[in-house]
Amino acid sequence: MELKEIKSVRVVPYTIMNSSIGAIWAFIFALLILIFAGAISSALPAEVRSLGGIITGISVVGLVVLPVGVFLLSIVESFLRAYIYNGLTPRLGGIKLALTGMEKVESFDIVSTSLILSAVAALLNLIYQLLAAPLQWIFFNTVANIAKTVEPSAVSSMAAVGSATALGTVINIVLTPVMTFIASFVIIAIGLLLYNFLAPRITPIKLKLSDFGEGLVSIDGIEAIPLGLITGSIAAVLGLIVGLIALIILAIAGEYTAGILILVALTVGAFIWAFIAYAVTAVFYNVLAPRIGAVQIRLE
Helix, strand or coil, X not given: CEEEEEEEECHHHHHXXXXXXXXXXXXXXXXXXXXXXXXXXHHCCHHHHHHHHHHHHXXXXXXXXXXXXXHHHHHXXXXXXXXXXXHHHHHHCCEEEEEECCCEEEEECHHHHXXXXXXXXXXXXXXXXXXXXXXXXXXXXXXXXXXXXXXXXXXXXXXHHHHHHHHXXXXXXXXXXXXXXXXXXXXXXXXXXXXXXXXXXXXXXXXXXXXXXXXXXXXXXXXXXXHHHHHXXXXXXXXXXXXXXXXXXXXXXXXXXXXXXXXXXXXHHHHHHHHHHHHHHHHHHHHHHHHHCCEEEEEC
């Protein structure tokens, strides 16, 4: 077992892969919406059957618009995420993980991994807040101008609202990234703690790595079932914890049956959802990697 650190991620392959997987999931989601819309349309009375046609038409357009939109948005976010990660690792360190035979991820260093990932999330949120602030200001000014035109006496009220909006924007820019960092650190740390506990008992993540040259390692494949099992197990434990809290609250209120049902639903549902989502994502990755290029990392 060797302790390795992901020093950097090649931005372009990561961006293309992440965006492509996001577009595939968006297409599947749009397809499900189309099927659901078709079912609704067929069940509508004849008097409003034209409405069903409109719903189906919008759903068909969504088959193209949703995947393309998700792909374009994912390009921006994935690029920023990888770029920020590469900029922070010399200062904060990167993701640290224990590998066996360069294929099994036995465990993660909880503090260092949580620190870098939460810092990336916080800076990404800061960028979003800085981009959203001018839009908020434009929106408020537009509303204020309309209000002044319709009712001149509203000038003083709109000025007070404008000051409150400006203060709220500043607070968002400062506090939201801080809260994002704290929440992300706690959530990631809990997830990694559960991974380190469960991986030896269930199965670790299994990767297919190869030397890409220039100190880079290519992630050529991810075994779908192990990834689904370990992520599903982590989600099930988290669902169990939330379910137990709900059970205690409902039991105090005398609703034992409802509490037990919620406990089972959260635990089993979380496992099934996480297993399917991550296992299928791994399948997408394995299919796409030879065609569009695998993600490449600098591992030391």
